[in-house]
Amino acid sequence: MDISLSQVFIAVDDHDKALPFYRDVLGLEVRSDVGYESMRWVTVGSPAQPDVNIVLEPPVADPNASPDDRAAMSDLLARGLLRGVIFSTDDCDATFEQIRAAGGEVLQEPVDQHYGVRDCAFRDPCGNMIRFAQPLKR
Secondary structure (H helix, E strand, O other), X not given: OOOOOOEEEEEOOOHHHXXXXXXXXXXXXXXXXXXXXXXXXXEEEOOOOOOOEEEEEOOOOOOOOOHHHXXXXXXXXXXXXXXXXXXXXXXXXXXXXXXXXXXXXXXXEEEEOOOOEEEEEXXXXXXXEEEEEEEOOO
């Protein structure tokens, strides 16, 4: 069996607030912007990985979700409890400085981890933790 990653999803509560971070700060390209009813999905991705898409989607992307479910997901997103993504970088410190200089909300400065990477973390404008990892040389 030969499988590969195609899409990952990140919940955002305001696409107009999230898009400048992913497009302008991280340098991802916008691949599509689709609306349906009151929802919107924006697909972004790295030019270096044309086959991998990151879909910025509503916290609950189901038009039939109950008001209670929508409120629960919105609360989890606001508290930063939904998982984000981890990007690879060849220079964690330079990536950190570039994102911090652009106004990124720092969660963790670059640090060598015992599991073999140097990484840092930011919060995106919607509350998601986004990490950047560089493999440590052994």
